Each structure stands twice: as C-alpha cells, then as structure tokens.
Amino acid sequence: xxxxxxxxxDRLRLRSLREAxxxxxxxxxxxxxxxxxxxWTRRSRDDVSEAIRSHDNAAFSxxxxxxxxxxxxxxKATGRVIGQSNTALVSLVNQTADIGWxxxxxxxxxxxxxxxxxxxxxxxxxxxxxxxxxxxxxxQNPESARLAEKLGMRKEGEFRKTAFTKGEWRNMWxxxxxxxxxxx
Numbered sequence: 214x215x216x217x218x219x220x221x222x223d224r225l226r227l228r229s230l231r232e233a234x235x236x237x238x239x240x241x242x243x244x245x246x247x248x249x250x251x252x253w254t255r256r257s258r259d260d261v262s263e264a265i266r267s268h269d270n271a272a273f274s275x276x277x278x279x280x281x282x283x284x285x286x287x288x289k290a291t292g293r294v295i296g297q298s299n300t301a302l303v304s305l306v307n308q309t310a311d312i313g314w315x316x317x318x319x320x321x322x323x324x325x326x327x328x329x330x331x332x333x334x335x336x337x338x339x340x341x342x343x344x345x346x347x348x349x350x351x352x353q354n355p356e357s358a359r360l361a362e363k364l365g366m367r368k369e370g371e372f373r374k375t376a377f378t379k380g381e382w383r384n385m386w387x388x389x390x391x392x393x394x395x396x397x
Contacts, residue, residue, distance in 0.1 A: 220284070220336060222328045227284040227298065230265045234285055237294035238265070241317040250351040251315055252378050275302045275310065275342040286316075286329045295320045298333045300346075308344040310337050314360075326360055334364060338392045345391050349376075352384040361388035365395055 219228035230238065235258060241247045242256040242264070256264065268283040281301030285294040296316035303311050312333065316326050337343050348366060350357045358368065366388040374382035 219287075220332055221289070222332045224289055225325065225329055225332075226287040226289055227329055227332060228287055230268060230283060230285045230294070230297065232262065232265055234265065234294045235261050237317075238285070238297075241296070241315065244318055247315065247318050250354040250357065252376070254379060275337075275340050276305075278302055278305050284329075284333065286325060296325060296329065298329055300333060300337060302342060303347070305342060308342055310340075310343045310346050312337070312346050312348050314357075327363060330360070330364055334390065334395060338390075338395045343392070345389055347387055347389045350386045350388060351376075351378075352386055358386055358388065364390065366390040 219226050221227070238261045239256070239258055242253075242261050245255055248255060253264075279301060281299070284298045286296040286298070287294050296314065299313045300310055303309050312330065314326050314330050334346060337346055346366075347369075348357075348361050350361060352358075352371060362368070367390070369387045369389050372385050372387065375385050376383040
C-alpha cells in the first residue's frame with residue numbers, strides 16, 4: 214500500500230488530493246452543515262489550498278506514528294471530488310490507525326461514504342502494522358455512528374468532554390474494528 218496512486222470502488226476513485234480539486238473541496242470544506250462535526254472550521258479557498266499542500270501522500274507508509282493518508286473520492290463518471298477519507302497510524306506498538314470521512318452534502322445518503330471507507334478499511338487492515346482501526350465520532354452525529362456500525366465497527370465507549378472543538382466541549386464515541394472482525 215505504500216506510495217498509492219489510487220484505489221477504486223464501483224463508483225469512485227480514491228486518490229491523493231491535488232490543487233485542481235480546490236473548487237470541489239471548497240464546496241464542502243466551506244459548508245457549515247457539512248463541517249458541523251469536523252474539527253476544522255469553515256475554510257476559504259486559501260485554507261483549502263493549504264490543506265491540500267499539507268497532505269503529502271507520496272511518502273505514505275505506516276511505519277511510524279503519525280504516518281497517514283488523505284484520499285479524495287473522485288466520481289468516476291464525472292471526475293468531481295465529492296468527499297474524502299483521512300487515516301493515520303496513531304500507535305505503532307498497538308498497531309492502531311484512526312479513520313475519518315467527510316462527504317459533500319449533495320451526496321449524503323447515497324452510499325458513497327460506505328463505499329470509500331469500506332475500501333480504505335480493507336487496505337488498512339491488510340497492513341502488517343495495523344490490526345485495529347478506530348473512528349472518533351461526535352455523539353451529536355448519530356448518522357456517522359450508524360455508518361461505522363454498518364462498516365462492522367462497534368461502539369467501544371463514550372468519552373465525555375474529550376474534544377474542545379469550535380468553542381465547546383464535545384462528547385465522542387469511539388468505534389473500532391479488528392483485522393479478524395473485518396476479514397469475517
């Protein structure tokens with residue numbers, strides 16, 4: 214999985230973000246409803262460009278804590294980026310990666326987040342350095358928690374006031390899946 218060009222699903226190409234994607238990303242990075250449960254605030258065009266530049270997937274490998282990957286979800290039919298997946302190795306010793314997702318509002322409830330995240334989970338859980346993947350989900354976002362459950366992840370706990378985001382303390386669910394659970 215090192216140095217990925219892209220990964221495909223039936224409808225999507227999961228690939229590195231590039232500067233040409235700014236307009237597509239700005240549509241959802243700048244939408245207050247979409248980023249409501251995302252840690253970052255509403256982004257400007259310059260913020261989106263900086264975010265793209267900060268994700269260097271060319272050196273991707275899960276060998277050190279913090280190694281990660283951000284993949285845009287490009288619709289095969291149109292070439293438009295409609296969402297993204299984020300993942301990073303949070304503990305090498307415990308072989309744990311985290312995962313997150315965000316979808317353009319016009320593409321909610323159409324299975325794109327499941328399709329992309331399922332594909333990324335299958336890639337992560339075949340890595341020798343990853344035996345567990347976790348998702349930290351704001352408890353005010355039950356739809357995201359339902360997606361995690363549909364992916365086979367289970368809620369392992371609720372952490373109260375664990376994230377200070379956008380001026381307030383947030384409660385978070387931790388959802389997780391193990392390699393052997395995903396394989397089953």
